[in-house]
Amino acid sequence: MTAASGSEGEGTQVSPRRLSRLVLAFAATLIGLSTLSLLYVGRIASEEADQQAAVTERTLFVNALKDRQSLIARDQLSVSRWDRSVKYITLKFREAFIEEEFVGSLWFDFGHDRTFLFDPGGEIVMSAHEDRVDFTRRTADPAGDLALIAKRAVDRHNANRIAIAGGYGQKQVTSSEVGRIAEFAIAEIDGEPMIATAMAVVPDDEEVALPDGAPFIVISAKPIDGDLVRDLNSQLDFADLTFGPGAAGKVPLVSASGRALGSFDWKGAAPGSHIWQVVVPVSILLSSLLALASLFIVHHIRRLSLRLEESEQRNRALALRDPLSGLANRLSFGQALEAAAEKAQGSRFAVIAGDLDRFKAINDSWGHAAGDLVIRTVAARLTEVVGTSGLVGRIGGDEFVILVDAFSDRARLSLLASQIMTAVGQPIALDNGITTDVGISLGIAIAPDDAAGANAIMATADRALYASKDGGRGRACFAGDEGAEPHTHAHGASHAA
Numbered sequence: 020m021t022a023a024s025g026s027e028g029e030g031t032q033v034s035p036r037r038l039s040r041l042v043l044a045f046a047a048t049l050i051g052l053s054t055l056s057l058l059y060v061g062r063i064a065s066e067e068a069d070q071q072a073a074v075t076e077r078t079l080f081v082n083a084l085k086d087r088q089s090l091i092a093r094d095q096l097s098v099s100r101w102d103r104s105v106k107y108i109t110l111k112f113r114e115a116f117i118e119e120e121f122v123g124s125l126w127f128d129f130g131h132d133r134t135f136l137f138d139p140g141g142e143i144v145m146s147a148h149e150d151r152v153d154f155t156r157r158t159a160d161p162a163g164d165l166a167l168i169a170k171r172a173v174d175r176h177n178a179n180r181i182a183i184a185g186g187y188g189q190k191q192v193t194s195s196e197v198g199r200i201a202e203f204a205i206a207e208i209d210g211e212p213m214i215a216t217a218m219a220v221v222p223d224d225e226e227v228a229l230p231d232g233a234p235f236i237v238i239s240a241k242p243i244d245g246d247l248v249r250d251l252n253s254q255l256d257f258a259d260l261t262f263g264p265g266a267a268g269k270v271p272l273v274s275a276s277g278r279a280l281g282s283f284d285w286k287g288a289a290p291g292s293h294i295w296q297v298v299v300p301v302s303i304l305l306s307s308l309l310a311l312a313s314l315f316i317v318h319h320i321r322r323l324s325l326r327l328e329e330s331e332q333r334n335r336a337l338a339l340r341d342p343l344s345g346l347a348n349r350l351s352f353g354q355a356l357e358a359a360a361e362k363a364q365g366s367r368f369a370v371i372a373g374d375l376d377r378f379k380a381i382n383d384s385w386g387h388a389a390g391d392l393v394i395r396t397v398a399a400r401l402t403e404v405v406g407t408s409g410l411v412g413r414i415g416g417d418e419f420v421i422l423v424d425a426f427s428d429r430a431r432l433s434l435l436a437s438q439i440m441t442a443v444g445q446p447i448a449l450d451n452g453i454t455t456d457v458g459i460s461l462g463i464a465i466a467p468d469d470a471a472g473a474n475a476i477m478a479t480a481d482r483a484l485y486a487s488k489d490g491g492r493g494r495a496c497f498a499g500d501e502g503a504e505p506h507t508h509a510h511g512a513s514h515a516a
Contacts, residue, residue, distance in 0.1 A: 042316055046309065046316070049309060050306050050309045050310060053306070054302050054305065054306050057298060057305060058298065058302060060298075061294055061297075061298030061299075061302075064291070064294050064298075065291030065292070065295060066291060068290040068291045068294055069287075069289055069291040072287060072288045072290050073269070076257065076269070076287055076288065077269055077270060080257070080269070080270055080283060081270065083251050083254050084214070084270075086254070087241075087247070087250065087251065088203040088214055088216055089197055089198060089201075089203075091129075091131065091214070091215075091216045091239055091241060092197045092201035092203070092218065093197050094125070094129035094131065095131070095216055095218060095237060095239045096194070096197055096218065097124070098120075098121055098124050099218050099219065099220050099221065099237050100221050100222075100223045101220075101222075101223055102222045102223055102224050102225075102226045102227050103116070104121060104220050105220060105221065105222045105227045105228075105229065108121070108136065108220050108235050109220055109229060109230075109235050110227060112144070114152075114154055117136070117145055117152065117154075118152045121134075121237075122134050122145075122150065123150060125147075125239060126147070126149050126150045130241070131239040131240070131241060132148070132213070132241050133146075133147065133148060133208055133215075133238075133239070133240040133241075134146070134147040134238070134239055134240075135147075135165060135169075135238040135240075136236070136237055136238075137159070137165075137166075137169040137235065137236040137237075138235060139232050139233035139234065140233075141159065141161075141166065141169065141170070141233075142156055142157065142158050142159065143156070143157050143158075143159050143165070144156050162276060163276060164204070164208070164215075164274045165206060165208070165238060167204075167275040167276055168202055168204045168206060168215055168217045168238055168275050169217055169236045169238060171202040171275075172201070172202040172217035172218055172236045172238075173233050173234065175199070175200055175201070175202055175218070175219075176189060176200065176218070176234050179192075179199060179200050183222070183228050184225065184228065185227075185228035186228030186229050186230050186231065187228060187229040187231065188221055188222050188225055188228060188229065189219065189221040189222075200218055200219070201216050201218045202216065202217045202218070203215075203216055204216075204217070204274070204275040205272045205273065205274050205275065205280060206240060206274055206275055207278065207280055208240055211242050211243075212242070212243045212272060212274075212280040212281055213240040213241060213243060214240065214241055214243060214247070215238055215239065215240040215275075216238070216239055216240075217236055217237065217238040218236070218237060219234035219236055220234055220235040220236070221234065243262055243272070243280075244262075248260055248261065248262055248283075257285040257286070258287075259284075259285055259286045260283065260285040261283070261284055261285070262281055262282070262284075263281055263282065263284065265282060266279045266281075267282060267284075268282030268283050268284030269282070269283060269284050269285065270282060338350070339351035339354075341398075341413045343391060343395065343413070344394055344395055344397075344398035344413045345395075345398060346398050346401075346402070346411050346412050346413045346419075347412035347413075348413065348414070349412070349414045351412065352410065352412030352414060352420055352422065353473065355410050355412075355422055356422055356473040356476070357473045359424060359466070359473075360466065360471070360472055360473040360476065367427035367465065367466065367467070368409075368422065368423060368424045368427055368465075369422075369426075369427050369463060369464065369465045369466070370420065370421070370463070370464050370466070370476050370479075370480040371421040371423060371432075371435075371439075371461055371462070371463050371480065372418075372419075372461065372462040372464075372477070372480040372483070372484040373401075373419040373420065373421070373439070373459050373460065373484070374417060374419075374460050375393075375397065375417035375419075375443075375457045375458070375459055376457060376458035376488075376492045376493055377456075377457050378390065378393065378417040378457055381393055381457065385449060385451065385453065385455075388450065389449045389450070389451070389455075392449060393447055393455070393457060394413070394417065396447050397419070397443055397457065397459070398413060398419075400442040400443055400445070401419060401421070401439065401442070401443070403442070404435070404438050404439050404442045405421055405423070405435070405439075408424075408425040408426070408435065409422045409423035409424050409425060410422040419459075420477075420480075421439075423435065429465075429497065432463055432465070432497075433495070436461050436463065436495035437495070439459065439461065440458070440461070440493065440495065443457065443458065443459040444456060444458050444459070458492060458493040459493070460484060460487045460488045460492050460493060460495075461484065461487060461494070461496070462480045462481060462482065462483030462484025462485070462487050462495075462496055462498070463480065463483055463495060463496070463497045463498065464476050464477075464479040464480035464497075464498040465498070469498040469499060470498075479498045480498065482498065483497060483500075484496070486500075
């Protein structure tokens with residue numbers, strides 16, 4: 020039997036050499052998984068970085084294109100918000116003014132390649148290519164780009180129209196707010212894609228006013244050509260920025276009528292490649308560090324075993340504590356009581372059983388959180404009063420027990436009971452700002468005078484506690500004195516006979 024048991028015990032043990040191999044195998048697996056994980060994360064990060072760079076570049080390009088349209092609109096605003104323009108376009112259509120001052124300014128001063136004027140009825144009454152002006156009146160295709168842009172510009176004007184003396188004007192806007200009154204769009208004009216802006220012809224100093232109804236609309240456009248591409252890229256500095264037919268580029272352009280006119284494309288940045296330049300060396304470094312760590316673990320495996328054993332001992336110690344109060348729990352107190360009972364003949368001790376008074380009312384009135392606070396407060400007060408004279412435990416609910424092994428005479432036990440009742444009865448401030456208080460009833464049994472054995476002395480203390488509670492609570496009763504006047508607490512300590 021003995022030999023068999025010994026063989027079985029040895030079989031369940033893991034030798035240091037085998038344990039070292041297991042640790043090394045685990046470390047090798049960990050190194051492999053860590054390296055693969057880091058490479059996988061590197062791939063994901065690389066792809067995400069490339070995607071984010073593409074989104075950022077597209078946003079920058081779209082903003083740059085809008086800046087060019089805003090610039091055209093600000094140029095356009097200098098002649099479209101002008102009393103003379105209202106006077107000689109809207110109120111009295113004077114071709115000489117339009118050709119020499121209106122179109123001439125847009126072309127010679129600002130380089131607007133194409134200019135159009137729409138009347139309130141939606142017809143084109145003037146078109147200009149550079150400085151060449153054509154006053155042939157014609158009806159625009161209602162589904163075409165120019166007619167749609169003009170209609171949207173009318174809607175923008177109506178949204179910002181204001182009444183002035185003699186008619187109507189338009190809200191003043193700064194050059195940075197020109198987008199509020201201007202319509203930005205892409206248009207195909209004479210088969211060529213162009214960026215276009217449109218706005219109403221309105222007064223500036225309100226010397227004249229617009230009549231009721233739709234205003235005249237001026238549309239300016241510049242071709243999307245090599246000059247525009249170079250102008251955009253002077254701000255962006257993209258690699259190989261081009262514009263071409265088809266919608267396969269990074270920023271496709273769609274006209275006001277919804278037709279695809281081509282797309283801008285460039286060679287995007289690839290920050291993901293820089294991530295790989297970091298990931299690979301880090302993977303190698305991490306693998307090396309893990310290998311060194313594995314050797315360190317194998318070398319110190321015995322120390323680790325000792326630490327684990329110490330940790331288990333700490334956990335066992337925590338298992339002997341009541342989690343709410345931090346006092347000894349039923350198991351821990353029972354072990355201490357058994358040890359004291361075994362040597363009771365040579366060393367007397369006492370057990371004090373306590374039960375809180377009015378605790379249920381606090382739970383019912385303020386909830387379990389308030390009750391828990393009361394339990395923790397009472398536990399702290401009991402620990403302070405008892406000090407090194409014994410062990411304080413909580414065995415459930417509002418039940419406390421004290422093992423007093425420093426003395427066992429009735430006089431000092433009576434004094435201790437009075438100090439306990441005084442301390443416990445002090446006011447307790449709850450978290451909700453309410454101040455409350457509880458009392459405590461005590462039953463005291465002395466071993467081996469009143470009983471021998473752990474269970475017997477505990478039962479004797481409990482009977483004394485019941486007698487104390489039956490006598491009116493807030494009292495201390497010694498075993499054997501159940502029929503006598505108990506020790507009470509009222510404005511200080513009083514001793515039982």
